[in-house]
Amino acid sequence: MNIVMWILAGGILGWIGYSYMGFNEGRGMIASFVIGAIGGIVGGKMIAPMFSAAAAVPGDFSASALVVAAAVAAAFLFAGNLIYDRFGV
Numbered sequence: 001m002n003i004v005m006w007i008l009a010g011g012i013l014g015w016i017g018y019s020y021m022g023f024n025e026g027r028g029m030i031a032s033f034v035i036g037a038i039g040g041i042v043g044g045k046m047i048a049p050m051f052s053a054a055a056a057v058p059g060d061f062s063a064s065a066l067v068v069a070a071a072v073a074a075a076f077l078f079a080g081n082l083i084y085d086r087f088g089v
Contacts, residue, residue, distance in 0.1 A: 010040025
């Protein structure tokens with residue numbers, strides 16, 4: 001259940017960044033959603049346990065892991081924006 005929440009959090013951040021903030025309109029909404037979702041998975045699965053933000057029981061919901069996943073997704077989107085602006089890729 002946590003992985004779905006991380007993917008949705010990252011995807012929603014990607015959608016918000018594209019739709020409302022106008023980041024990387026040339027890249028497209030699908031690419032922004034995918035970058036955010038990948039950032040959410042990396043943040044929730046790899047980064048959150050490093051900061052002890054993971055749930056005590058692996059199947060339980062962890063709000064702190066969700067926050068870390070969203071922060072990493074936002075960082076991925078920011079990095080993607082910088083790469084797109086710099087290299088046009």
